[in-house]
Each structure stands twice: as structure tokens, then as C-alpha cells.
Amino acid sequence: MSSLNTQQLQQLRQQIQQWGQALGFADVGITHPDLSRYEVQHFTWLEKGYHGEMHYMASHGTKRTRPQELVPGTLSLISVRLPYFLPEGKNPTIQLHQPNHAYISRYALGRDYHKLMRKKLQQLAEQIKAFHPSLANLQYRAFSDSAPVLERPIAEQAGLGFIGKNSLLIHPRAGSWFFLGELFINLELPADAPFEKQGCGPCTACMVECPTQAIVENGVVDARRCISYLTIEYSGIIDEALRPLIGNRIYGCDDCQLVCPWNRFAEWSAQKDFSPRHHLDQANLLELWQWDETTFLKNFEGSPVRRIGYQQWLRNLAIAIGNANLGEKGILALKQKYHQADTIAQVHIDWAIEQLKQQLKQQPNDIEKTQKNPKIPSPAPFKAKKYYLPAEIPCRFK
């Protein structure tokens, strides 16, 4: 579509990297729209039903694996990544291991990333358009988890990292705590070399330590077992066998990133927008349980958590309270909310009350002692042998 010569295209390529970095992206890669080497794996995943009730994953046919069917005329895919892990707030592993506290995925503590990513991508596209008069009519579409797009395969093919056994995109010098986004454009740019080799080697930490054993094969997650799916995407009644394994994770799950050794090299985010709001990095369960619907909607304005709605929020909290050491206090709190809960949330409240009652039977009137005496088993959530947090700035967590 343009009259740029090879040298100008190379120059533009370099500019895109620089503009991307100035916009806050940690990396920018370019690839062609042929994703055929990922197609079979994608449809096998769907055939096995691993997408559960995420019907949108199956409803676009080959549009997801063939970018030119989604956006006709696409000639290049520009893939970007934006880190979200901030060197502030509470240490995530400490929060995860306090059963009476709530664990919210690191990506969801602050502002929703979807709009922010797309805005930055649009700014990048406008800069590309302004590079040369022949690009004035450049067509582009910006995506970040907003359309049927194979974001991790595109990123791997654009050289941004490799797909790990946990199925996340990992860069050996940057870990995996970042979002992905793309620009589809109708201009053929020089492509980057893909990441050809998976960097996991013999490590299987994520597969072994996943609380629900959701990573069923190298690079393959059965979403139906994944806590991220269960707490965010799935609005129904959660299988009783899975509830104790969810621990205190009330929105998403980070375990397969926390145990990944590549995350020793993770980059910190520079986006203040992702800073934890309302002390969500250190909130305790009963404090959040007290929120009414108006508070929930107000506090989660502009946050990804709002999307699950108040009833699912109550459902998730009820499970976590059932897994905590809250005794009579927990039972009372659960009962007080019962009539504000819908029938699905009530099923989980009933279960949680039963859990706490069982716990009291084992150690009547002795919750304090349970917490202090390590010999008395407590329903502590999953504890991995080892966690990896970014090493460069060791002591900035509280």
C-alpha cells in the first residue's frame, strides 16, 4: 500500500521500537499474519472442551488463527508488551499465605489495562501514519484481550518471548508479568525473528505447584480447572472438590507465575495506573465481605474486577472465607449477608458455613491457638516450595 523503499521500511521499523518504548511498552516485535503453525493446537484445545463456558473462544471459527479473516488486508502484526508488576504494595506471597486475607491477581489491583493498552497502541499507529505522506491512509486495528486474536502465539512469532509450560509468554530477561497487545496494519514491515525454543528446560514447577492441577500438558491449560477461570470467567456453582483448592484467591490466580524462575528477572512496571487501589494488595476477607453492592461498584470503577459483578464477588469471597480460620466470626458474617446473595452465591455461603463449623468441631473455641501453634494443622492455602519475585530491587515490598 505504500511507496516506501527497503531502507525507509527499516528506518520505520527502528522508529516503531523507539516510539513504543516512549509510550511505555517494554518491547515491540513485528511478524507476518501467518499463524498456521498454531492452528492445530488451538482447535485441539477447543475440541477437548478446555474452554469450558467461554463460548466466545469457540464462536469465531478460524478468525482467531487467521488474522486476515478478522481484519481483511492485514499485512503485518505489531506485538507489544506492557509490564504491570509494581515495586510497591504488599509482598504477594505473604498475602497469599495469610488465609484470612484476600488474594487478588497482581494484574487486577489497579486500573483496567484494556483501554490503556488500546489507547497507547492507537498513539503508536498515528505515529506510524505520520512517518511518511504515503502512509496517511494506513489502516489499522488495535487489540488487547478485546477480540478473537491469538495474542501469545503472535508475540512468540514476533520475538517477544517463548510460550512456557504454564502457557504464558515469558521473556528470559523479563519474566511474564506483562500484558500483550497488537496492532494489525495493512503495511508489510520487515518481520522479527521468532522465539523458536521453549526456555523451560526440565523445570515443571508451574505444573507441579498449580493448586488445581490445571496445566494438563506442556503449554496447555484446562481452563475448567484453572482458578483464574473459576473466579473470573465462570459464574455458576463451583465444583465442591475444587473449592478448598482455591484457598484465598478471590479474583484470578498468579501461582504459575510466582513459582516460575524466569520471574526472578521480571521487569517492574512504570505505570502508576496499575498501583493497588483501596489497599487491595493487603485487604482482609471480612473487610471486603462488608462491602455492599454500591461500595463494590464505586470502588471498582475502572477496574477489571467490576466485570464479575457483585454476586460473583460474594461467591468468591464466600469460598475464601470457608477456607479461612475465621470461626464464629466468619459464620456470623456469612449469615448476615445471606439475604443479599443470589441463589448461586448462597450455595457457596452454605458450604462455607459448613466448613467453618467443621473447623470449630475439630478445635472448639480455639481459633487463636490454631493460628499460633504450627503443630495444629490449619487449612492453609497452597504453599509452593519456592517463589520468585523480581530480584533487582529486593526490599521494596512491605
Ligand code: B12
Ligand atoms: C482465554 C484466556 C484465558 C483463560 C484460558 C487460559 C489459557 N491458557 O488458554 C483463563 C481464564 C484460564 C486465563 C487465565 C489467565 N490469563 Co488469560 N487470556 C485468555 C485469552 C482471552 C485467550 C487465550 C487463548 O487463546 N487460549 C486458548 C489457548 C489454546 O491458546 P494459547 O494459550 O494462546 O495457546 C497457544 C499456545 O499455548 C500454543 N500451544 C498449544 N499447545 C502447546 C504445546 C506446547 C508444547 C507449546 C510450547 C505451545 C502450545 O498454541 C496455542 C495456539 O493455538 C488471552 C487474550 C488473547 N486474546 O489471546 C488472555 C491472556 C492469555 N491472559 C493473560 C493473563 C495475564 C492471564 C492470567 C495470568 C490472569 C490471572 N492472573 O488470573 C491467567 C493465567 C493462566 C494461565 N496459566 O494461562 C495474558 C497473558 C500475558 C502473558 N504474559 O502471557 C493474555 C495474553 C491477556 C493479555 N492481553 O495480556 N486466560
Ligand code: SF4
Ligand atoms: S492461574 Fe493458577 S490455577 Fe490457573 S494454571 Fe496458573 S497456577 Fe493453575
Ligand code: SF4
Ligand atoms: S515454572 Fe518452569 S516449567 Fe513453568 S513456565 Fe516457568 S520455567 Fe517453564
